[in-house]
Amino acid sequence: MLPSRNAAITLYKQDRETGEFPLEKIDGETFEECTAKLRKQYGSGGYEIITKRKVREGGVLGLFIRKKCELTYRLTQDRVFRSNFPPADAGGRNRDFEQAKQDLLKGLTGDKRPNPDIIELAKLIERKFDTLGARLDSRESAAGPDRDTVPVIHGIEDLLEANEFTAAVRKKIAGRLKSELTLEQLGDETGVHARVRDWIAAMVRTVPAAEPAAPESMGKKPRVIALVGPTGEGKTTTLIKMAAQARKGNKLCLITIDNIRGGATDQFETYAKAMDVPSVNAKSAEEVQRVVSGGEGKFDILFIDTAGCGAFDFETMGKTRQMLELKGIKPEVFLVVSASKKTSDLTAIMGNYDTFKYQAVIVTKLDETPRIGNVISALAEKDKPVAYVTTGQSIKQIKAAEPEDFLQKLSDMKGGDL
Ligand SMILES: Nc1nc2c(ncn2[C@@H]2O[C@H](COP(=O)(O)OP(=O)(O)OP(=O)(O)O)[C@@H](O)[C@H]2O)c(=O)[nH]1
Ligand SMILES: [Mg+2]
Incomplete structure (x- = not known):
């Protein structure tokens, strides 16, 4: 699958230095509607929701004010490479990218003469593509935004809260689960609990107490x-x-x-x-x-x-x-x-x-x-x-x-x- 002109522009939005995408907004009657719109547009992942809020809309002299729901989100780098450049065999990916680059050049310059800025940008994208593509390969299925929604992580957070761990500790442990465990490991609830117990045990530092004098x-x-x-x-x-x-x-x-x-x-x-x-x-x-x-x-x-x-x-x-x-x-x-x-x-x-x-x-x-x-x-x-x-x-x-x-x-x- 080749990137569309829109996808090329999505790539173009990526910050040259950090590779981050800009914040964007989507609204709807309910938060569920907003998420559904996001899913429709981008599939099941490849974006992260930054804020959720209700905003006022319309109104005359304080009357007829409507509240709508608004999500601020940002595309993640995985998005680009997962949906626009799906993994192919080694030769296939390069072929896809070459074609994408040509499309991008044509799409953005509008004529056959290459614009030096666009060529520079295309090179930058090519470099980023290589690095991120390699990273994606090495992480295989472990990578991906789906881990944010894995129920076992929410379950652990609730359990830690019930055991009166502070918000800081809960956040740290959830973060470690997301970053250190593969989706497969996250699917093994007993294993996840054992891992969390180990991390908690490591938080308790003990010292030899007052032993009898030699x-x-x-x-x-x-x-x-x-x-x-x-x-x-x-x-x-x-x-x-x-x-x-x-x-x-x-x-x-x-x-x-x-x-x-x-x-x-x-x-x-x-x-x-x-x-x-x-x-x-x-x-x-x-x-x-x-x-x-x-x-x-x-x-x-x-x-x-x-x-x-x-x-x-x-x-x-x-x-x-x-x-x-x-x-x-x-x-x-x-x-x-x-x-x-x-x-x-x-x-x-x-x-x-x-x-x-x-x-x-x-x-x-x-x-x-x-x-x-x-x-x-x-x-x-x-x-x-x-x-x-x-x-x-x-x-x-x-x-x-x-x-x-x-x-x-x-x-x-x-x-x-x-
Ligand atoms: N359940 C339980 N009670 C304990 C334990 N250790 C101490 N206590 C009780 O706690 C109460 C206060 O104990 P103290 O040793 O007098 O406390 P303290 O710190 O010396 O108190 P101050 O001298 O007033 O500052 C007593 O009723 C103890 O029996 C424990 O491990 N478990
Ligand atoms: Mg005392």
Whole structure:
């Protein structure tokens, strides 16, 4: 099939530098009518819809105003080569193109004498044709606009939304499905789900949490582990859980610098006594420093519990940070956040707590929420690793974080390998 004069003009509209087509409009009574018109004109693809809107039409003094639907669209490069230059055998395509070029020259110059500008344009088109034709060949059926309408992609987007992933994450994953999977692969729903699970797993970066000190480090500088975070997220409970895990083979000391919440120190002391571990309530930066320095050679790990402060409570944050600025020892700081917080709160907390230079996040109360996309989205957006997850109030309900802890909570997502 050879290009018509209109098709040649369509080619002519292509931007010389970028190869892009200009934006065009089509209107109708309904959006369905507009799409039907587009399909009639161009077939099932080869164009992308940029905007959909309703516009007012006609009207006298505000009366008889009609609303019509309008689509803005742009032809895609595939369009030209798919419909105007359908793939042929190697010789066939060149023959088609030669003929098309001659038609184009005749059509646009109107006489037999070649116009140098048109010849230049024809050469440019020929070069573009070769490059894009080769690209089309290599992508075979994987290429093509139809993938925009593949139901499995919409299904995945809905699933991610139901799992509370942010719009940014949903868009990124849909984009990857469109660009990285062939139409055949997109037809395998289980495979698509497995692929998406892998991508989600890769968004959860984990770090080894506070492991027990190696025997050879005994008697050297103790490790100082501090938990910070907003009020009620589970700092104290988690710190006690961590201490209970580290107790075996390590000499511990528990320090609380939470002098804000009523009864906090009593609660802390009760836990420490139950574990038979010494505890101290430090009220100033000097006191913390004294306990830590005095702990050298005496303790392997000192755990510091802090007062809860909201993401925007910069005053309490500043005071707490000062108390953790220790001479000679750099505390390992973990940010404690609960899984049920919404993404915007989590990103604000993760961002504002950067002042503590925390090394990883501890996600608590995983048991309290059936959706986890909010947490995964925030971790990915802020590029923060996770060290621990906690799944209940009992002392044993803590574990070193693994992507699987989060994947398990994705509802309606199928498993399996590609
Ligand atoms: N369900 C569930 N509850 C938890 C978990 N971790 C902590 N909690 C509960 O959350 C509540 C608050 O825990 P705390 O450890 O006192 O929280 P905090 O961050 O120290 O609070 P402040 O000191 O007031 O800032 C308590 O009732 C805990 O039992 C968990 O993983 N799952
Ligand atoms: Mg507390």
